[in-house]
Amino acid sequence: MTGRQEPYYVDYDADFGLSGLTEAFALSPAPKDTGAALGLVTAKLDAYDLECAVDGVGHLSADERSILGFDISHDEWGYADDLREDVRGLVESPLTDEAIRTVWRAAAGGAWDPAAHGMSARDWLRRVDGICVARPHRRIPGRRPAPSALWDHRPPAADEVRDDVVAEIRFCRERSAGSFPFPDTPGALEEVAARVPELGFRLFLRALKTHSVRIDKEWYDRLQALAERFGHSSALVDSGLDIVWPPLDPARRDTTWDFGLSGLAGKAHWDWRASREEIRSAADGDDVGQTPGSAAAVLLEDTLRLLGSALPDAALSALWGGASGVPGPVEGRDWLRLIADVCRERLREVAPAYRPVVAPARTELADVVLREVREVASTVMVRVISPHWRPVLAVDVTDALEHVVTRIDPDLGFRLFLRVLIELSVPLTQEQYDRYGAIGERIGYGEYHVSDVDHLIEAR
Numbered sequence: 407m408t409g410r411q412e413p414y415y416v417d418y419d420a421d422f423g424l425s426g427l428t429e430a431f432a433l434s435p436a437p438k439d440t441g442a443a444l445g446l447v448t449a450k451l452d453a454y455d456l457e458c459a460v461d462g463v464g465h466l467s468a469d470e471r472s473i474l475g476f477d478i479s480h481d482e483w484g485y486a487d488d489l490r491e492d493v494r495g496l497v498e499s500p501l502t503d504e505a506i507r508t509v510w511r512a513a514a515g516g517a518w519d520p521a522a523h524g525m526s527a528r529d530w531l532r533r534v535d536g537i538c539v540a541r542p543h544r545r546i547p548g549r550r551p552a553p554s555a556l557w558d559h560r561p562p563a564a565d566e567v568r569d570d571v572v573a574e575i576r577f578c579r580e581r582s583a584g585s586f587p588f589p590d591t592p593g594a595l596e597e598v599a600a601r602v603p604e605l606g607f608r609l610f611l612r613a614l615k616t617h618s619v620r621i622d623k624e625w626y627d628r629l630q631a632l633a634e635r636f637g638h639s640s641a642l643v644d645s646g647l648d649i650v651w652p653p654l655d656p657a658r659r660d661t662t663w664d665f666g667l668s669g670l671a672g673k674a675h676w677d678w679r680a681s682r683e684e685i686r687s688a689a690d691g692d693d694v695g696q697t698p699g700s701a702a703a704v705l706l707e708d709t710l711r712l713l714g715s716a717l718p719d720a721a722l723s724a725l726w727g728g729a730s731g732v733p734g735p736v737e738g739r740d741w742l743r744l745i746a747d748v749c750r751e752r753l754r755e756v757a758p759a760y761r762p763v764v765a766p767a768r769t770e771l772a773d774v775v776l777r778e779v780r781e782v783a784s785t786v787m788v789r790v791i792s793p794h795w796r797p798v799l800a801v802d803v804t805d806a807l808e809h810v811v812t813r814i815d816p817d818l819g820f821r822l823f824l825r826v827l828i829e830l831s832v833p834l835t836q837e838q839y840d841r842y843g844a845i846g847e848r849i850g851y852g853e854y855h856v857s858d859v860d861h862l863i864e865a866r
Contacts, residue, residue, distance in 0.1 A: 424492035425608035428513035486538040495602040508594035513612040568603040615646040640694040651697040659850035661693040667708035668821035671730035699757040706749035728803030729825035767815040
């Protein structure tokens with residue numbers, strides 16, 4: 407066996423191990439016999455090998471792959487090892503064979519029932535294990551670091567996370583038990599989660615997806631929080647889950663980072679082409695837990711606010727250049743119209759019923775934000791942004807910011823102000839930074855929004 411001591415699965419972008427295998431069965435025609443079922447196991451491992459070869463070393467020549475020790479015919483990346491670990495967790499547990507069979511059938515959509523082919527569930531899993539044994543073990547042990555190595559927190563306490571997984575399954579039993587074709591599914595899932603919480607969580611997710619159990623936003627958020635504690639990617643929860651999203655609302659501030667027009671400005675860089683594709687990338691950038699189309703909706707609202715304002719084109723161009731460090735491909739309103747056009751394109755695809763309405767600005771924040779803008783403006787009067795390439799005078803930028811804060815939207819003005827601080831490398835005191843954080847909290851910004859400028863704090 408692999409003998410692994412740490413959870414290496416954090417590097418997977420989608421489902422994996424036994425739950426990933428059940429997904430393959432749920433999405434494939436039902437195997438006619440045991441040989442076909444085992445062939446599907448082999449095909450799943452082969453497909454993962456090929457995907458890793460293309461993504462990880464597909465750009466290398468055969469000689470380069472040989473020098474580096476890569477061989478795409480084998481499971482270099484550990485899927486077979488992780489599958490064996492899951493299988494062992496069930497086979498060697500005191501779970502009843504019927505509980506294992508029920509969970510397998512629920513997760514795999516009933517596409518393959520070992521009992522119908524003369525095998526117990528454990529016998530079936532041992533056959534799966536035999537296929538994995540025949541493949542080489544991971545040649546780069548420990549390639550996937552544990553969550554504690556990535557994010558400086560420890561893996562969840564076993565008892566606590568086990569109870570939380572079981573609680574979600576019980577919630578499902580009370581709310582959606584009728585969604586499963588086998589009435590004893592929630593009970594069997596509870597048994598698995600009590601013994602092997604991480605695998606139980608993944609198999610529970612797979613059962614929810616396979617049987618199209620509808621998940622509201624509150625429940626979804628709890629599932630994502632559990633996934634994060636295990637070190638899983640958000641895609642492991644999202645992919646295939648039937649989520650009932652709340653209506654699009656640009657006023658929601660539930661993204662972790664910057665967003666809207668200031669977020670787009672933050673994506674600009676020295677070789678940025680300001681193309682439709684780059685705008686579209688920002689418009690597609692919904693954060694985890696956001697209603698699809700949220701990024702486009704808030705970017706569109708920011709853009710419509712400026713388009714409907716009295717700011718002249720020159721001031722709009724200065725504002726964009728000051729926040730991004732690069733000019734738009736065209737001046738002023740033409741640039742904003744291009745952004746709006748791309749956002750509407752995205753919204754037509756994911757939320758065709760949505761009709762953008764620019765909400766009233768939160769003017770109660772205007773005086774607070776204006777004081778911060780003016781304090782910085784007095785120190786950067788003679789500064790220039792991008793002095794060697796279509797320079798933008800800092801005084802023009804801060805004048806435009808004052809107009810946005812007082813006459814358009816203090817929220818948008820403050821977000822653009824934070825971007826201008828970065829472009830001008832304005833040194834900040836801890837007191838200033840703390841005030842910015844307090845403003846961000848009042849508006850409802852995400853955890854890492856204001857911290858984009860923390861590198862500007864002067865050391866004492």
